[in-house]
Amino acid sequence: MSYLALARKWRPGTFGDLVGQSHVVKALTNSLESDRVHHAYLFSGTRGVGKTTVARIFAKALNCEQGVVAEPCGECGACVSIDEGRFVDLIEVDAASRTKVDDTRELLENVQYAPTSGRFKVYLIDEVHMLSNSSFNALLKTLEEPPPHVKFLLATTDPHKLPVTVLSRCLQFNLKRLPTTSICDRMAMICDSEGLSAEPAALLKLARAASGSMRDALSLLDQGLVFGGNQLTDQDAVEMLGSLDQEHISNLLRALAAGDAATLTQTIRSLEELVPDYTSVLAELATALQQIAVIQLAGIEALDPDMDSESLAEFADQFGKEEVQLYYEIACAGRRDLTLAPEPALGFEMCMLRMLAFAPGGTTAAPAGTAAPAATPKKKAPNIATDPAPAAAAPSSAPAAPAAPEATAPESAPPAQRAVTPDGWLALVQELKLSGMAGQLARNCALLTHEAGRIVLTVDEDNSHLLTANIQSRLQDALQEHFGGELSLTIDVKADAPVDSVAKRAADEEQDKLNEARAAIQTDPNVQGLVELFDASVDDDSIAPSTE
Numbered sequence: 001m002s003y004l005a006l007a008r009k010w011r012p013g014t015f016g017d018l019v020g021q022s023h024v025v026k027a028l029t030n031s032l033e034s035d036r037v038h039h040a041y042l043f044s045g046t047r048g049v050g051k052t053t054v055a056r057i058f059a060k061a062l063n064c065e066q067g068v069v070a071e072p073c074g075e076c077g078a079c080v081s082i083d084e085g086r087f088v089d090l091i092e093v094d095a096a097s098r099t100k101v102d103d104t105r106e107l108l109e110n111v112q113y114a115p116t117s118g119r120f121k122v123y124l125i126d127e128v129h130m131l132s133n134s135s136f137n138a139l140l141k142t143l144e145e146p147p148p149h150v151k152f153l154l155a156t157t158d159p160h161k162l163p164v165t166v167l168s169r170c171l172q173f174n175l176k177r178l179p180t181t182s183i184c185d186r187m188a189m190i191c192d193s194e195g196l197s198a199e200p201a202a203l204l205k206l207a208r209a210a211s212g213s214m215r216d217a218l219s220l221l222d223q224g225l226v227f228g229g230n231q232l233t234d235q236d237a238v239e240m241l242g243s244l245d246q247e248h249i250s251n252l253l254r255a256l257a258a259g260d261a262a263t264l265t266q267t268i269r270s271l272e273e274l275v276p277d278y279t280s281v282l283a284e285l286a287t288a289l290q291q292i293a294v295i296q297l298a299g300i301e302a303l304d305p306d307m308d309s310e311s312l313a314e315f316a317d318q319f320g321k322e323e324v325q326l327y328y329e330i331a332c333a334g335r336r337d338l339t340l341a342p343e344p345a346l347g348f349e350m351c352m353l354r355m356l357a358f359a360p361g362g363t364t365a366a367p368a369g370t371a372a373p374a375a376t377p378k379k380k381a382p383n384i385a386t387d388p389a390p391a392a393a394a395p396s397s398a399p400a401a402p403a404a405p406e407a408t409a410p411e412s413a414p415p416a417q418r419a420v421t422p423d424g425w426l427a428l429v430q431e432l433k434l435s436g437m438a439g440q441l442a443r444n445c446a447l448l449t450h451e452a453g454r455i456v457l458t459v460d461e462d463n464s465h466l467l468t469a470n471i472q473s474r475l476q477d478a479l480q481e482h483f484g485g486e487l488s489l490t491i492d493v494k495a496d497a498p499v500d501s502v503a504k505r506a507a508d509e510e511q512d513k514l515n516e517a518r519a520a521i522q523t524d525p526n527v528q529g530l531v532e533l534f535d536a537s538v539d540d541d542s543i544a545p546s547t548e
Helices: 022-033 051-063 077-084 101-108 133-144 180-194 200-210 214-228 234-241 246-258 261-272 278-298 309-318 321-340 344-357 422-432 436-443 461-466 469-483 502-523 525-534
Strands: 040-044 090-094 121-126 150-156 171-174 445-451 454-460 488-494
Touching (some): 022 051, 022 171, 051 077, 051 090, 051 121, 101 133, 180 200, 180 214, 214 234, 246 278, 246 309, 246 344, 278 309, 321 344, 422 436, 422 445, 422 502, 436 445, 436 461, 436 502, 461 488, 469 488, 502 525
Parallel strands (some): 040 171, 090 121, 121 150, 454 488
């Protein structure tokens, strides 16, 4: 005997066997029991959720020899013939292969004739959205007023492609994607009935990969049982699906949480040995980040019960909310751009490094095998407070400000005790090299006081939205790391005048350059000659300073 696929062998034969479509079953059974059967039904939904199956069960309920009942007996001649696909009064049509109007007219030629052996003549048109406009027009009149012995059952994955004139003539039922737990339970029941061995973790992976489709899940189960020799282990499911063990995703998240580029690159190298599908890796990473965001904002109770809640709860405490949102966006964009990379592995690695480079904390570790950051020479901005070098060693176009008394602290004093002047704060901001929102806050702040392990800053009212607890905490951590000791940070909002900050000075310099550029254009003899010759004017908004 030839083998029958599980998806065909275990296709539900009654409404009671259907999984996850109780809203459709309730409506259909009520209509059958109350003898209020419409002449046209439309079943829509994604692939493999039971559209054609529901239509066949409904056809059996209409033609069962026991009468029009909600639960067909499954044993009479009509029920058996429908199950075996040889019932002459059930006309199944694949609209994808019969799209022309001539095919539709030929189909409707026999509508007027009475059923051969059944109670009703049932037309089951699958993928009905594939019919041409002419075919729909040919179908409309019959669909609206068919003979009393004819019922139309339409199935489609794209109901929005159907004309409104067709939709208005049908009772519409949308079949839902099946929950992962329902698919798992169904596969476990089938394995028990078939005497097959399958680990629950393996079934869970197959159910997730099916994306709500029972038919896809049973096809994957068939494939898994062949792969494992009539038994399915968790490792077999991982290898067959080409997915990664969750531990690899956790390792990537740990490296991101630590901001450790060396560990991150080592983890990526270990992934290369498995030759994974990097698009799937980014998809799994994005899924984990989405679940972490749910925990952070709605609590662990709102988490999908099929997810590993314990490990994700751990990461929810390690990541900031803005970090999770940023990493999720980068992972999704990385999936889209992966085909543009020279190699998928390089594109994946660049995507992960981009997460570190744009992390709100802005701190990354040096890659393995390179010198420590302290050993790398850096061009250091002068700091009046912490670099007490003679003024002649750093010439400046602006006159040197007189040294504040607190700036003359001995060089031997601990960094945490060296006071910073307001001008010294502006240079210190450049040294902190903060990125993201914390960097924006530092650039828009000015120093009021720094004494006895306490720093008081001020920010103008226009930038007060940066004063969130998380951003302020990151700035305080960076200052504590710089000064090498504990300190408290207070930031006041100044409403009456702009704050003399790094951002304001940069904006003033940019405005000065723009004014100089406009003055140079306005006084240029050639420009003045053109203005006089053509009675023209200079558009100041089109002038920009030179970037050279």
